[in-house]
Amino acid sequence: MSLRSQRRLAAELLNVGEGRVWIDPDRIEDVEAAITRQEIRRLIHEEIIQPRPKKGISRARARVLHEKKKKGLRRGPGRKSGSTHARISKKRRWMKKIRALRKKLRELKTSRVITKSVYRKLYNKAGSGVFESTADLERHIKTRGLGRKQ
Numbered sequence: 001m002s003l004r005s006q007r008r009l010a011a012e013l014l015n016v017g018e019g020r021v022w023i024d025p026d027r028i029e030d031v032e033a034a035i036t037r038q039e040i041r042r043l044i045h046e047e048i049i050q051p052r053p054k055k056g057i058s059r060a061r062a063r064v065l066h067e068k069k070k071k072g073l074r075r076g077p078g079r080k081s082g083s084t085h086a087r088i089s090k091k092r093r094w095m096k097k098i099r100a101l102r103k104k105l106r107e108l109k110t111s112r113v114i115t116k117s118v119y120r121k122l123y124n125k126a127g128s129g130v131f132e133s134t135a136d137l138e139r140h141i142k143t144r145g146l147g148r149k150q
Contacts, residue, residue, distance in 0.1 A: 003023060003028070003031055003032065005035070006023075006031050006032070006034055006035075006040060006049075007021050007023070009037055009040045010023075010040050010043075010044065010049045013037065013040060013041060013044060014044065014049075014051045016051045016052075019052075020051050020052045020054075021049060021050075021051065021052070022049070022050045022051070022052050023048070023049055024047075024048045024049070024050075027043075027048045030043065030048060031043060031048065031049065097132075097133065098126065098127070100133070100134050101126040101131055101133075101134060101137055102123070102126065104134045104137060104138075105119055105122055105123055105126065105137070108141075112148060113141075113147055113148060114141065114146060114147060114148060115148055118141075118146050122137065122140075122141070122146070
């Protein structure tokens with residue numbers, strides 16, 4: 001005999017889909033006899049009818065990917081979409097560069113490698129975009145002989 005109506009009633013009472021209704025195979029005769037909601041409720045209480053657990057989505061693959069990304073993998077050119085300016089704006093790039101240059105200039109001034117007047121000239125040059133990087137700044141100081149004379 002079909003347990004279709006019993007399964008439907010049980011699904012409604014358990015608030016799950018019909019596919020998630022489990023019926024004890026040893027007690028099928030009792031379930032066949034139950035035709036009212038009250039009888040189905042009693043069978044649920046006796047745990048002859050139970051809801052199957054929800055199937056979750058495994059995070060195992062996500063964890064593996066996260067570990068790889070922590071190691072610096074999966075960051076090659078194939079992963080990148082968008083132009084350089086789309087990924088890091090011109091303003092952000094400028095901010096990163098100018099902050100590094102100004103920090104380097106402060107260090108050179110406090111460690112007395114350059115004088116205050118040279119510091120000011122280089123600071124203004126950095127602000128007007130003369131230097132590409134801190135290495136370029138140091139090269140400029142070395143080639144022009146702007147370091148403090150010992």
